[in-house]
Amino acid sequence: MTKPQIWVAAFLGMFILLFFIQKLTTPTEAMPNMTINSSPVEEQVNQDLTGAELIKQFGCLSCHGQNLEGTKMGPALADLKKHWNRDELINYLRNPNSFMDTERFVEYKKQYTKSIMPGYSNKDVKDLGKIADYLLKK
Ligand code: HEC
Known part of the structure; x- marks a missing residue:
């Protein structure tokens, strides 16, 4: 060579x-x-996050407060099990507008004029399920 x-x-x-x-x-x-999971990469990233971590990641705390105690932008998320079961809560997170007619939400609308609860239908339902579980346990 x-x-x-x-x-x-x-x-x-x-x-x-x-x-x-x-x-x-x-x-x-x-x-x-x-x-185990052949879903797209983005979902795999969330795979191991807990409900509490997802709430942080999805930006819920900016309106609902660092400890979900509520801010001027959104109500406290406490005692939710009084009002929701798991499936309803997931549906709500996906499409908050469809629940706006109930009395509680008419009140919210008066109180939180500067913000509305955004819909999260673009998120993985599994992640919303984890969030619902977390919120209902609190
Ligand atoms: C832009 C501010 C904002 C963000 C971000 C936000 N919310 Fe809300 N949320 C609201 C407001 C305001 C309401 C009261 C209903 C309304 O006026 O739309 C509400 C209502 C709710 C309710 C119903 C409370 C009850 O008493 O039943 C739940 C549950 C909730 N939000 C969960 C979440 C979760 C989980 C996230 C993140 C995935 C989130 N929110 C992100 C503003 C926000």
Whole structure:
């Protein structure tokens, strides 16, 4: 082999080596998600978050307060089990507007004129379920 050929061979050898090293190291991290859950990447990121963490991540606290004690932008989220069961609460989070006619919400509308509860129908229902579980336990 000429000198340039030796260099090319050396480089190729390095790439092949790197390729196999990568093959050996990645599966251990990628496997659990790939086998258990084939949903899109974005949902997998939320997979391990608790209801409390999701509430933080989805920005609920900015209106409902750091400890869900309520702010000028939104009511306290306390004693929700008096008013909701799990399915209803998930439906509410997905589409708050459809609950606006009840007396409680007519009151809210008067009280919170500057903000309304946004809908979260773009979120994974599983995540909303975790949030509902968390809120109903409080
Ligand atoms: C922009 C401010 C804002 C954000 C962000 C927000 N909310 Fe609200 N939320 C409100 C307001 C205001 C109400 C009262 C109803 C209304 O006027 O729309 C409300 C009502 C509620 C209620 C009903 C309370 C009751 O007494 O039954 C729940 C439950 C709730 N929000 C949960 C959440 C969750 C969970 C999140 C995050 C995923 C969230 N909110 C994000 C403003 C907000």
